[in-house]
Amino acid sequence: MITLAAALAATSLAATPGHAGEPAAAAAPGTRADARPAAAPRPVTLPTGERVRLGPDGELAGIDSPRGQEEGGGAVITERVDGHVYVIPLEAAARVEHGEWDREQFDVTRLSGLDPRRPAPAQRYAPTDEEAHTLTLSALDRSGTPDAEAVLDAYNLDTAEHVHLDFSDEGVATGEVPAGRYLLTAMTGLVEGTTAIAMQVEALDVHGDEEVAFDAREAEAVDVSVFDAEAEPTSLTIGVQYATGESLGLYSHDQSHVTLYTQGEGLELPGNELTAAISATWGLGSTPAYNAEYTRAGSFFTGFEHRVERSELAELQIRQGSPVAGRRRVLQIDSEHSALVEGPVDSLTRTDTVYVTGNTAWRYTLWDIAPDGSEEATYSSPVQVHEPGTVTRRTINTGVYGPGYSRPAHMLGRLGDELYGDVSLFADGQDHAGGPYDTEGTTILYQDGEELAALGNSLQDGIRVHGLPPQEETYRLVTTARRLDGAPVSTEVSASFEFTSAAAADGAAHELPLSVIRFTPDLALDSTAPAGRRLRVPVLVDGAAADAGVASLSVEVSFDRGETWENAPVENGAITVHNPPAGGSVSLRAELTDADGLTTTVTIKDAYLTR
Structure with a gap:
């Protein structure tokens, strides 16, 4: 079954310290350091x-x-x-x-x-013989035939646990359960070549032995269409999400071959215990053009029929770049509840216009793909709600690539004696998180000037360091990452972050107060700028220093890939660079000190090129 x-319990990065991985380079005595798997799986x-x-x-x-x-x-x-x-x-x-x-x-x-x-799983509740009740589930498919291959699930709403069920050859499921509130789910028609799949959800209060027989013939069809007759249906997702963040659902690439049916009659739960969602998408050529999602809190859909109108939608104009000629891309749109909404592989350095419903939060992701089909880099936007009728213009996968402030997806945190997390060192010019797959680097953690741990990977790939003292100390984290994917820009990114940290008195995990410096000039989609011209390069500060205040900020520029540097005054939040001749390289370096006296530095070799 x-x-x-x-x-x-569902946890964010701030509450889940690090990830399992192989030990990295040797750590200093008294500490333990581990490398987390690369950010691009x-x-x-x-x-x-x-x-x-x-x-x-x-x-x-x-x-x-x-x-x-x-x-x-x-x-x-x-x-x-x-x-x-x-x-x-x-x-x-x-x-x-x-x-x-x-x-x-x-x-x-x-x-x-x-x-x-x-984290350690919650203890499974084992009822005693006196309080155990037998729960029996079965299901008929859309033809009225017992479905021996149905997916049947029983979820205890009181303990947030799934019941262990035993299945007979006929597909009847039984389990011994304590009294309580349960959410029961049946999925039928899950066989090769199927044309009808049903998902039924029912709430049940158990106080004695119970038998529940689902009948998919009682479910009603899901039919979601769009106003644009030229658009082709590309996906349909139906699912439920529990309060813990777990989810269970069905996904189909093509609405034209499989009809999905749903039923949730009489299901009324507190809104925080269950969220149901139906997501549908349509494409225009290689663009995932129309993306709609509809949710219900505390209940499930019994059928659903809706025509998506233009007035419901927000418009996203997404410019897509690449620093390497000949690359291709997959652009995908997804929401909190949908599985995925993906366009086919197509050429890069282009603009796509996509539309999303304004009732939910969406994210777009770009996959940068080499001519041989290998995936070289990935960038994603934050999850965001867009108001119907609005137009948002964004550029993704274009420089200057450097450390980004992409929290909470990418951040550093502390739990007890452990420092963990990652920083997106190759965030793009508009702070889309992600980066190239193929990098190498190092990270060193200093405590009050003394080396505490050394790792054989950069913060791009994530770290864990154990053995930090409980009292507040001043730390400096120094990291370097080098691209190995052949991209000619941001070939090497180095950064250092100074911060204070102590173990929380209540033992809870908490985010560390880092600052980042970003450069955001207006570059072409290949991350180049016109040769021989002046270019305004805005300098942005995010994170702790943006809140606490900046005491000092200095920027330098290099035209020989960091061999020599010259000062570039920051005026009105930007520096002015006199670009070298065509084929030249501009590297950037900055240092800031915040109001608390803590310092952050960044050096980006080959920040952009000239054409």
């Missing part, structure tokens, strides 16, 4: 042949199926448990259910190299 693992090929990609934040980013829609390709079950994403194609669901395939073969978070270190 495709049941969910024991429920664990590797693609995963499932046993069924699907190729799955995750974004830098671990969310599902793309699925490529080796089969067409008529052969059952593209339809998958997605689950999110304890920070891990599971992707199970429909054709594999029965084999996983009957134990022929290990469910862990479909844990794409673990297989991609992103394996978040988990």
Whole structure:
């Protein structure tokens, strides 16, 4: 049975210190340092042949199926448990259910190299014989036939745990459960070549033995269309999310081959215990043009019919660059609840116009792909709600690439004696988080001027250092990252961050107060600027210094890749650079001291080139 693992409390990076990984370079005595897996996870090929990609934040980013829609390709079950994403194609669901395939073969978070270190799971409640009740679940498919391959799940709303169910060959599930409130879910029609899939959700108060028989014939169709007759349907996602952040749902690449049905009659829960979502997308050529999502708090959909009108939508104009000629791209749009909304591979250095509904928060992600198909870099926007009727213009994957303030997705934190987290050292000129896959570097942590730990990777890939003293001390974190992907700009980024830190009196995790310096000139999509001209380069300060105040800020510029430097006065928040002849390189270096006397520096070799 495709049941969910024991429920664990959902945590952000600020509450989950670091991730499991192999030890990095030797640490100083009295400390322990570990390298976290790279921020850009590797693609995963499932046993069924699907190729799955995750974004830098671990969310599902793309699925490529080796089969067409008529052969059952593209339809998958997605689950999110304890920070891990599971992707199970429909054709594999029965084999996983009957134990022929290990469910862990479909844990794409673990297989991609992103394996978040988990807090201790909540203790599973084991009822005594006197208080145990037998819960029996079964399901009929849309034809009225008992579905031996149905996905059946029972979730205890009181303890935030999934019930262990035993399954008969006929697909009947039974489990011993304590009295309490339960959310029951049935998914039927999960077989290869299916044309009708149903998802039904029901709430049940258990005070004795209970039998629940789902009948998919009672579910109603989901039909979401869009006003643009030229747009082609590309995906439909239906799912539920529990208060813990776990989710369970269905995803189909193409609405034209599989009809999804839903039922949630009489389901009324507190809004914080359940969120249901239906997401639909349509494409125009290679652009994921229209993206709509509709949610309900505390209930589930019984069918859904809606035509998306232009008045519901916000417009996003997304300029996409690349510092390397010949690169291609995948642009994808996703929301908090949708699995993914992805356009096909197409040429880079272009502008796409996409539309999103204004009732939910959306994010766009760009995958920078080499001519041989290898994925070289990934950049993502923050999650943001856009008001209907508004127009937002953004540029992604264009310099100057350097340290970004991409919290909470990328940040440093402390828990007890441990420092953990990462900094996006190659954030793009508009502070999109991410960066190249192929980098190398180092990180050194100093405490009051003495080396405390040395690691064989940069902050781009993340760190963990143990053994920090409990009292407040002053620390300096020095890191360098070098690109190995052949990109000619921001070939090396170095930064140092000075901060004070002590273990929290209540033992809680907390974010460390870092400052970053960013350069944001108006560059072409290939990260170049006109030769021989003056260029205004804005200098921005984010993070702790932006709040506490900047005591001093100095900037230098180099035209020989850092061999020599000359001062560049900061006037009205910017410096002026006299660009060298065509083919030249401009490197930038800055140092700031905040009102508390703490210093931050950044050096970007080959910040941009001239043409």
